[in-house]
Amino acid sequence: DGGITQSPKYLFRKEGQNVTLSCEQNLNHDAMYWYRQDPGQGLRLIYYSQIVNDFQKGDIAEGYSVSREKKESFPLTVTSAQKNPTAFYLCASSSLGRVGNQPQHFGDGTRLSIL
Amino acid sequence: AQKITQTQPGMFVQEKEAVTLDCTYDTSDPSYGLFWYKQPSSGEMIFLIYQGSYDQQNATEGRYSLNFQKARKSANLVISASQLGDSAMYFCPTVGTSYGKLTFGQGTILTVHP
Numbered sequence: 001d002g003g004i005t006q007s008p009k010y011l012f013r014k015e016g017q018n019v020t021l022s023c024e025q026n027l028n029h030d031a032m033y034w035y036r037q038d039p040g041q042g043l044r045l046i047y048y049s050q051i052v053n054d055f056q057k058g059d060i061a062e063g064y065s066v067s068r069e070k071k072e073s074f075p076l077t078v079t080s081a082q083k084n085p086t087a088f089y090l091c092a093s094s095s096l097g098r099v100g101n102q103p104q105h106f107g108d109g110t111r112l113s114i115l
Numbered sequence: 116a117q118k119i120t121q122t123q124p125g126m127f128v129q130e131k132e133a134v135t136l137d138c139t140y141d142t143s144d145p146s147y148g149l150f151w152y153k154q155p156s157s158g159e160m161i162f163l164i165y166q167g168s169y170d171q172q173n174a175t176e177g178r179y180s181l182n183f184q185k186a187r188k189s190a191n192l193v194i195s196a197s198q199l200g201d202s203a204m205y206f207c208p209t210v211g212t213s214y215g216k217l218t219f220g221q222g223t224i225l226t227v228h229p
Contacts, residue, residue, distance in 0.1 A: 042219030
């Protein structure tokens with residue numbers, strides 16, 4: 001079945017440590033996205049990518065980094081510069097159709113906590 | 116810039132009844148899209164329905180329909196014949212000319228009572 005796989009489901013970070021969240025999709029989508037969700041809130045865009053080897057900052061990119069070396073993969077690194085990383089992280093992908101009409105399909109998310 | 120307002124933090128409905136979840140948006144983009152997503156307590160985001168700003172007809176998908184009033188900038192979701200499995204958080208993000216960038220509001224928690 002086609003879909004988006006995020007791993008791990010739960011992740012714990014020590015102070016000063018970088019951690020990487022994995023996101024893989026087999027939907028053949030060109031665009032991929034990373035969102036952060038805090039409790040009781042909506043999603044906020046961290047980074048997005050429309051093509052391999054290219055990505056753009058979203059609204060809250062500080063303290064995060066990404067790479068897009070393969071169409072299927074869009075890992076997110078939460079660096080030690082992100083002082084409040086505890087949140088639920090969702091990865092999504094979509095086709096590049098007519099602007100605005102392609103739904104984004106989401107993975108099951110990764111819950112990141114500080115130790 | 117876009118802004119989404121969902122004024123109902125929580126809604127309750129009896130099983131098999133219909134319910135309307137409100138969504139208003141503010142955008143300066145001439146062309147935009149509106150989505151509704153459902154987020155159960157497990158966390159995944161499930162796409163429900165889409166409405167384009169130039170679509171002439173209101174979107175429908177099974178038990179979901181969208182009451183789109185462009186002049187009022189509202190895109191309310193109507194769920195007919197509610198089921199216990201409809202209990203979840205609901206979001207109505209928009210996307211405009213900033214390609215792929217969904218703007219989310221605070222969401223509405225729907226609880227369906229048996």
